Amino acid sequence: MNPETTVGPTGANFVDGRLDAKIPPGPIEQKWERHRFEMKLVSPANRRRYTILVVGSGLAGASAAATLGELGYHVKCFSYHDSPRRAHSVAAQGGINAAKNYRNDGDSVFRLFSDTVRGGDFRAREANVYRLAELSLNIIDQCVAQGVPFAREYGGLLDTRSFGGAQVSRTFYARGQTGQQLLLGSYQALERQIALGTVTMDTRTEMLDLVVVNGRARGIVTRDLVTGAVESHAGDAVVLTTGGYSNVFYLSTNAKASNATAIWRAHKRGAFFADPGFTQIHPTCIPASGEHQSKLTLMSESLRNDGRVWVPKEIGDTRPPDQIPDSERDYYLERKYPSYGNLAPRDIASRAAKEVCDEKRGVGPGGRGVYLDFADAIERFGEAAIREKYGNLFDMYERITGDNAYRIPMRIYPAPHYTMGGLWVDYNLMATIPGLFVAGEANFSDHGANRLGASALMQGLADGYFILPYTLADYLAHTRPEGVDTGHPAFRAAQAGIAERVRRLLGINGQRSVDSFHRELGQLLWDYCGMARNDAGLRHALQKIPELRAEFWENVRVLEGSEEVNQSLEQAGRVADFLELAELMCIDAHHRRESCGGHFREESQTPDGEARRDDEHFAYVAAWEYTGMLARPFLHKEPLAFEYVHLTQRSYK
Amino acid sequence: MNFTLRVWRQKNGSDRGRFVIYRAKKISSDMSFLEMLDAVNEELIARGQAPIAFEHDCREGICGACGFMINGVAHGPKRGTTVCQLHMRSFKDGDHLTLEPWRARALPVIKDLIVDRSAFDRIIQAGGFISASTGSAPDANAILVPKPDADLAFDAAACIGCGACVAACPNASAMLFAAAKVSHLGFLPQGQPERYQRVRTIVALMDREMFGSCTNIGECEAVCPKEISLFFIARMNRDLLAATVRGRQASP
Numbered sequence: 001m002n003p004e005t006t007v008g009p010t011g012a013n014f015v016d017g018r019l020d021a022k023i024p025p026g027p028i029e030q031k032w033e034r035h036r037f038e039m040k041l042v043s044p045a046n047r048r049r050y051t052i053l054v055v056g057s058g059l060a061g062a063s064a065a066a067t068l069g070e071l072g073y074h075v076k077c078f079s080y081h082d083s084p085r086r087a088h089s090v091a092a093q094g095g096i097n098a099a100k101n102y103r104n105d106g107d108s109v110f111r112l113f114s115d116t117v118r119g120g121d122f123r124a125r126e127a128n129v130y131r132l133a134e135l136s137l138n139i140i141d142q143c144v145a146q147g148v149p150f151a152r153e154y155g156g157l158l159d160t161r162s163f164g165g166a167q168v169s170r171t172f173y174a175r176g177q178t179g180q181q182l183l184l185g186s187y188q189a190l191e192r193q194i195a196l197g198t199v200t201m202d203t204r205t206e207m208l209d210l211v212v213v214n215g216r217a218r219g220i221v222t223r224d225l226v227t228g229a230v231e232s233h234a235g236d237a238v239v240l241t242t243g244g245y246s247n248v249f250y251l252s253t254n255a256k257a258s259n260a261t262a263i264w265r266a267h268k269r270g271a272f273f274a275d276p277g278f279t280q281i282h283p284t285c286i287p288a289s290g291e292h293q294s295k296l297t298l299m300s301e302s303l304r305n306d307g308r309v310w311v312p313k314e315i316g317d318t319r320p321p322d323q324i325p326d327s328e329r330d331y332y333l334e335r336k337y338p339s340y341g342n343l344a345p346r347d348i349a350s351r352a353a354k355e356v357c358d359e360k361r362g363v364g365p366g367g368r369g370v371y372l373d374f375a376d377a378i379e380r381f382g383e384a385a386i387r388e389k390y391g392n393l394f395d396m397y398e399r400i401t402g403d404n405a406y407r408i409p410m411r412i413y414p415a416p417h418y419t420m421g422g423l424w425v426d427y428n429l430m431a432t433i434p435g436l437f438v439a440g441e442a443n444f445s446d447h448g449a450n451r452l453g454a455s456a457l458m459q460g461l462a463d464g465y466f467i468l469p470y471t472l473a474d475y476l477a478h479t480r481p482e483g484v485d486t487g488h489p490a491f492r493a494a495q496a497g498i499a500e501r502v503r504r505l506l507g508i509n510g511q512r513s514v515d516s517f518h519r520e521l522g523q524l525l526w527d528y529c530g531m532a533r534n535d536a537g538l539r540h541a542l543q544k545i546p547e548l549r550a551e552f553w554e555n556v557r558v559l560e561g562s563e564e565v566n567q568s569l570e571q572a573g574r575v576a577d578f579l580e581l582a583e584l585m586c587i588d589a590h591h592r593r594e595s596c597g598g599h600f601r602e603e604s605q606t607p608d609g610e611a612r613r614d615d616e617h618f619a620y621v622a623a624w625e626y627t628g629m630l631a632r633p634f635l636h637k638e639p640l641a642f643e644y645v646h647l648t649q650r651s652y653k
Numbered sequence: 654m655n656f657t658l659r660v661w662r663q664k665n666g667s668d669r670g671r672f673v674i675y676r677a678k679k680i681s682s683d684m685s686f687l688e689m690l691d692a693v694n695e696e697l698i699a700r701g702q703a704p705i706a707f708e709h710d711c712r713e714g715i716c717g718a719c720g721f722m723i724n725g726v727a728h729g730p731k732r733g734t735t736v737c738q739l740h741m742r743s744f745k746d747g748d749h750l751t752l753e754p755w756r757a758r759a760l761p762v763i764k765d766l767i768v769d770r771s772a773f774d775r776i777i778q779a780g781g782f783i784s785a786s787t788g789s790a791p792d793a794n795a796i797l798v799p800k801p802d803a804d805l806a807f808d809a810a811a812c813i814g815c816g817a818c819v820a821a822c823p824n825a826s827a828m829l830f831a832a833a834k835v836s837h838l839g840f841l842p843q844g845q846p847e848r849y850q851r852v853r854t855i856v857a858l859m860d861r862e863m864f865g866s867c868t869n870i871g872e873c874e875a876v877c878p879k880e881i882s883l884f885f886i887a888r889m890n891r892d893l894l895a896a897t898v899r900g901r902q903a904s905p
Binding site: 175297 | 664665681683684685687688691692695698699701702703704706708709710711712713714715716717718731733734738739740742763764767769770771773774777778779781782783784785786787788789790791792793794796797798799800803804806807810811813814837838841843844
């Protein structure tokens with residue numbers, strides 16, 4: 001069967017060399033409402049004839065798969081974990097934003113929208129962000145109905161707290177485990193659909209390639225991580241919800257298995273990659289303790305509600321923190337940003353920490369750390385109140401460092417945490433390959449050049465529960481259901497390609513472990529494409545990365561075979577893709593000669609060291625097309641217009 | 654620090670498996686237990702030997718992927734701690750450590766220290782949810798939840814599904830895991846409509862999955878990395894009794 005013969009209009013968003021973000025017309029507060037009405041529906045009787053492949057089962061994937069299953073589509077969901085509940089969304093700590101204005105403190109959909117656009121330093125698409133703010137209201141309702149145990153006040157109403165980049169209290173939370181509780185909510189909804197038979201779940205199954213037939217995403221190739229079997233799966237649409245790529249830095253707050261393989265494979269099959277250089281370095285993580293460090297642990301941003309960040313005023317002051325009097329401490333965030341203080345956005349707080357450490361005023365081993373001090377809050381509210389709010393975080397800190405943060409201040413340092421970049425999608429969350437949808441952190445999304453705290457959970461769930469079910473339906477309604485056919489030559493070719501790649505990785509039998517390459521790549525990126533970037537450093541990295549990649553393919557050692565669990569082999573495939581993506585990150589960071597949000601180009605700063613945007617030349621989304629040559633991707637620009645939140649230099653002073 | 658490790662090696666589900674001795678040398682006390690294993694694995698790879706397979710992901714104690722027995726104790730000697738958050742400072746230089754996978758008929762070994770915990774997902778499928786399809790929710794503050802109830806629900810919901818409770822139980826019962834979910838949902842007003850049906854279908858499923866029965870020994874609570882209380886098992890038993898007395902809908 002030739003699928004092409006039955007294809008209807010696909011709603012392609014890249015036509016004649018031009019990107020079309022498909023932003024609906026009309027005033028911003030009516031765009032989504034009108035679009036929902038104008039999109040076509042699939043009648044309930046026809047839905048089960050469509051097969052939708054959902055790759056990833058974190059917040060975005062589980063919520064999408066569950067909701068599409070509830071609607072009656074035939075959904076196949078894939079995860080490389082042993083259970084959807086392990087997805088890294090589980091580790092999000094602090095909370096989820098919603099413009100409920102339950103506090104009566106001046107919040108509104110418009111304010112959440114405006115804070116998010118400003119927080120992202122004007123590099124996000126206004127229409128998407130507005131829709132996100134709008135849907136934030138429904139998300140909290142949905143999660144409460146599912147039984148997510150959010151924090152409550154004594155009257156039984158929901159409690160909220162403040163997060164960085166906002167002057168209202170709009171963050172809903174479940175102690176320090178908000179991500180876990182939200183994920184369990186969508187995981188349980190997903191398991192319910194699995195029991196009902198609308199969703200089939202393939203766990204311990206990793207997507208290794210995307211199959212495109214006649215210009216449309218029609219399936220995926222996977223490897224069974226237990227048996228090693230390489231298999232094809234066909235569907236009418238493919239949804240990627242596979243998270244971000246901070247793990248490219250090796251030391252990050254991401255889980256060890258977090259990877260970019262699914263989105264990178266899709267990129268190489270024709271999906272544009274947007275703003276790959278936009279990475280978020282989170283200001284409050286536990287500093288590395290030595291060479292053996294395998295990952296970094298985040299301490300929730302919510303701690304900055306009550307913790308005060310400081311370093312000694314004098315260089316070389318090695319006294320223990322309790323012996324440094326207040327007058328000799330520099331509460332540098334409060335000093336530099338009096339109106340937001342310790343709640344300055346992440347990019348700003350991270351850079352400020354780097355700055356004081358570069359001045360040799362950092363604390364702890366190696367001088368790469370600053371204090372996060374709760375002494376004042378404990379004196380004001382009592383230890384019990386602080387324990388109630390952050391107990392599990394203090395416990396985690398003590399387990400890792402051996403220090404009791406109720407007595408001595410925490411030591412923190414920034415670490416890679418989130419990637420705002422990702423596959424380019426239009427307003428319907430469709431990539432430049434028709435039929436390929438991308439949701440959650442995997443898309444370049446709504447956060448611009450810096451994501452505000454408590455916005456990632458919001459975006460993942462907005463995409464999965466409330467956006468994809470509509471936009472996918474519209475795509476499918478224009479597409480005749482194809483049934484399942486993995487016999488097409490495109491499937492056979494992709495499958496053979498993956499099998500060959502596995503054989504190649506196993507056949508190199510060189511001298512270095514996968515981990516050693518990953519560490520070296522991570523260090524390169526951290527040094528030259530981390531918190532501060534410059535022309536010379538990025539050029540250096542762009543020379544080194546291809547060398548390291550070449551060495552990898554000649555000298556990596558992957559033992560054992562492919563017919564059973566082989567964790568080195570899994571990791572080797574992921575690191576091989578990181579070695580390619582890293583180059584694109586540096587190319588993107590190099591081409592963007594402005595500073596914005598988390599992307600700080602040393603050449604572009606204000607006299608007092610803040611990021612200086614260049615709206616005249618860079619107010620666009622950089623969408624990179626794979627050309628077959630990693631070093632020569634083609635740049636497409638989606639211009640960004642700001643009609644509602646006016647372009648101004650960001651100020652949190 | 655130096656350690657002698659006696660590690661269960663099993664190539665796959667059909668291999669018989671055996672213990673193999675390894676030396677872990679020059680280990681920093683600041684390493685996590687898994688970082689110590691990383692170091693051992695790097696050495697094994699350098700010598701051309703297969704690394705030890707163990708499951709892990711977030712390394713922050715929240716994803717529930719990691720876990721194995723250390724000297725017969727699930728997740729090792731430190732209370733309320735997963736192996737990824739257990740640091741080598743909890744051990745003495747020269748210690749002998751025996752590492753084994755979870756042992757339970759319902760959790761078969763896949764390789765080395767990795768077991769198949771998919772039975773837990775099937776317990777959730779049997780009723781570990783509230784039927785609230787997307788779009789059907791009332792305003793979040795329309796549902797009042799007294800703070801003590803919300804706190805108790807949260808204590809139960811903290812379960813990470815690691816499987817330590819089953820591994821520690823002499824009967825290989827999944828009662829603490831199931832009770833945590835039943836209680837999480839049962840303490841909330843949203844969970845009431847399905848409260849009694851949920852407990853019946855979950856108990857029936859656990860029997861089919863070959864988990865053992867609970868005889869209130871309490872080993873599960875002792876090893877639970879989230880310190881989930883036995884109280885929830887007692888509460889689940891009360892719900893089960895009530896469900897039986899009420900005779901609502903026959904169990905499947």
